[in-house]
Amino acid sequence: MRTSTPSFSDLIKTPIAAIIILLAISLSFLFLPPKLSNRIKMTCVVPMRPLQWATCFCSNSANNFLDKVFSGWRNAHVKKQLEEQVSQFKNKILEQQDTIYKLQSKLYTISKFQAENKSKTKPIPADIIGYDSLAFRKSITINAGSNHGVKPNDVVVSNNALIGKVVLVSGGSCVVQLITDPASRIPGRVLQTREQVIVEGNATGFCQLKYVPRWAKLKKGDDIVSSDIGGFYPPSLPIATVVETEVKGGDLFQSVKVLPRVNISKIEHVLVLTK
Amino acid sequence: MRWFTFFCILLGISLFQSTLMNWINIGSAAPDLYFPLVIFYSFLADIKRNTITNWFVGMSKDLFSEGSFGINAVFFVAMGFFVWSIRGVLFRGHLVTQVLVTFIFSCIYNILYAVHATLSFHSLGLSATIWTIFTCSLYTAMIVPVLFWIFSKLQPVQEVFPR
Numbered sequence: 001m002r003t004s005t006p007s008f009s010d011l012i013k014t015p016i017a018a019i020i021i022l023l024a025i026s027l028s029f030l031f032l033p034p035k036l037s038n039r040i041k042m043t044c045v046v047p048m049r050p051l052q053w054a055t056c057f058c059s060n061s062a063n064n065f066l067d068k069v070f071s072g073w074r075n076a077h078v079k080k081q082l083e084e085q086v087s088q089f090k091n092k093i094l095e096q097q098d099t100i101y102k103l104q105s106k107l108y109t110i111s112k113f114q115a116e117n118k119s120k121t122k123p124i125p126a127d128i129i130g131y132d133s134l135a136f137r138k139s140i141t142i143n144a145g146s147n148h149g150v151k152p153n154d155v156v157v158s159n160n161a162l163i164g165k166v167v168l169v170s171g172g173s174c175v176v177q178l179i180t181d182p183a184s185r186i187p188g189r190v191l192q193t194r195e196q197v198i199v200e201g202n203a204t205g206f207c208q209l210k211y212v213p214r215w216a217k218l219k220k221g222d223d224i225v226s227s228d229i230g231g232f233y234p235p236s237l238p239i240a241t242v243v244e245t246e247v248k249g250g251d252l253f254q255s256v257k258v259l260p261r262v263n264i265s266k267i268e269h270v271l272v273l274t275k
Numbered sequence: 276m277r278w279f280t281f282f283c284i285l286l287g288i289s290l291f292q293s294t295l296m297n298w299i300n301i302g303s304a305a306p307d308l309y310f311p312l313v314i315f316y317s318f319l320a321d322i323k324r325n326t327i328t329n330w331f332v333g334m335s336k337d338l339f340s341e342g343s344f345g346i347n348a349v350f351f352v353a354m355g356f357f358v359w360s361i362r363g364v365l366f367r368g369h370l371v372t373q374v375l376v377t378f379i380f381s382c383i384y385n386i387l388y389a390v391h392a393t394l395s396f397h398s399l400g401l402s403a404t405i406w407t408i409f410t411c412s413l414y415t416a417m418i419v420p421v422l423f424w425i426f427s428k429l430q431p432v433q434e435v436f437p438r
Contacts, residue, residue: 015322022330022352029337029345037344045338048289055294063298130293132340135304135385135411136392136399139341141293167341175341180303182396183341203392204303204403265297 042170049173053129053143060268084159091160091238091261098191098225098236121155121234121273124148128268129173136203138181140164140264144272145172155233155273161261162186162226162237163270176270179239179260180207187230188239190216191223199224199239199258205265207240209256216254218245224258234273280429281316281328285335288312293339304410309336310384311415311422313351314377317358318367319430329355343391350387354380373423378416385411 029037071077126148130141144150146169154166156176164184168175177184184201188209195218198210212218222242228235240258247254288308296305309332316328333348340347358380366372385408393399 015326018323019326019352019356022326023349026330026333026345026348026352030343030349032344041338041344048286051290052294055290059295059298130339131297133289133292133296133307133309133336134340134342134347134388135307135407136388136404137341177341181341182392182398200398202398202400202403204400204407206403208398208400265300 038168042168042175046170046172049129049141049143049170052141053127056127056129087261088159094191094223094225094238095160095236101191121275122149123157124150124272124274126270126272128270136182138178138184138201138203138264139167140176140178140270141173142176142270142272143173145170145174147171148272149274150174150272151274153232154275155237156270157237157273158262158264158267158270160238162233162239163260163262163264163267165233166272174272178264180205180264185210186233186239187227188224189227190218190242191225193217193222196227196229197224197256205259205263206243207258207260209242209258210253212254212256214247214252214254218242218254218256220244277430281331284312284426284429285332289335289339292336301410301414303407304414306414306418307381307411308418308422309333309347309351310381311377311419312426313355314358314373314380314419315423315426315430317355318362318373322356322359325355325359326352342388343395346388346391350384354384370420370423374416374419377419378412381412381415382408 029040032040067080068077071080124144126142126144128140129143132139142156150166150169152166152169155162156164156166162179164176164178164181166174167177178201179186179199180201180203182201182203184199186199188197188199189195190197193216195212195216197212199207200210201207209218209224220242223238224240224242226233226235226237226239238261240260242256243259244257245254246256292308296308299305312332313329316332317325319325320328329351330348333351334345336347336351337344358376365376367376389399389404389408393404
């Protein structure tokens with residue numbers, strides 16, 4: 001008596017085989033090199049970008065329209081614009097304060113070098129067209145890509161404050177890892193006390209400072225600016241403000257909670273600083 | 276089950292999730308539109324279709340997020356399989372069942388993802404993460420009545436949710 005071996009098409013018809021095959025495909029994607037999986041991702045979502053842009057544009061327009069309607073009552077629109085301007089000026093003042101401090105500290109040559117580096121950056125304006133679909137990752141998609149000169153690791157700012165860096169780039173769009181993303185680590189400095197810190201995201205609206213010594217005198221309202229250590233981020237860009245400090249029993253470091261200078265959920269445009 | 280309808284729903288959900296959900300978030304929590312779709316098809320379809328739809332939903336979520344590519348596909352296929360395997364003992368036509376199952380399995384999924392994120396980045400705070408898991412799951416469960424109503428209008432489910 002002869003028994004026939006089941007063919008592949010018969011095999012995938014059984015549910016368990018289908019589950020195993022799909023899980024195997026997913027797991028193989030998981031173990032792909034990040035560069036390759038990112039490229040697959042960016043290629044697959046490229047056709048969706050115009051739709052994302054259109055949806056965002058419509059929602060932003062609707063939001064602006066509603067804003068204007070309500071501002072007729074309370075002058076909210078004017079207030080919002082003024083608040084935005086004040087926020088911009090405050091951030092600018094912070095940046096200037098930091099530069100002045102450096103000049104006072106007779107680091108003229110280093111400041112000059114930094115200023116030269118700054119002048120080499122070329123800002124590219126971009127609109128936000130999408131947000132991350134996961135609760136535990138924080139990234140945005142913007143409508144500027146390699147066609148506009150954007151490259152991976154370019155710095156992204158809004159209202160003169162740092163909001164993240166470019167991680168994935170396609171022709172017409174790119175993905176920006178925000179400072180609140182759990183994978184984000186930014187070297188920073190406390191403006192008032194000059195302590196070196198690392199600003200780390202934790203997937204909430206806040207960030208935390210790592211490796212702040214327990215003797216460091218941080219207080220609520222202290223400002224964190226980017227540091228040139230590592231040479232990755234331009235120096236003196238405002239990042240966040242201290243909102244809470246806590247020294248636990250036997251810990252070596254303080255637990256410091258900071259609030260990003262820019263409320264990322266409320267912005268529509270950003271600037272990409274290309275090197 | 277119509278595949279064309281499924282892919283249209285998935286496209287719509289992906290667009291909404293990656294754009295408009297940001298406008299209705301509470302703190303850092305936004306509702307997850309993908310997860311009710313996983314529960315809906317786990318209630319609706321046979322095991323094979325359920326697995327395939329959940330895999331596509333997971334891959335779609337992976338495409339629109341910065342996380343590891345394929346991780347949501349694995350989680351969604353597993354979640355879908357568990358929901359499918361217990362659906363026999365549930366009164367799945369009832370709204371309370373749909374909301375509760377979505378809430379419980381959304382909590383489990385978020386916990387699994389939080390564990391994955393913690394192992395990868397070591398930067399998630401315990402209390403903030405628990406709060407995010409709870410609010411996200413609750414928010415997702417709250418929109419289930421509306422989403423299930425829309426899904427059932429688009430997909431033929433009369434024989435699946437008997438009255």
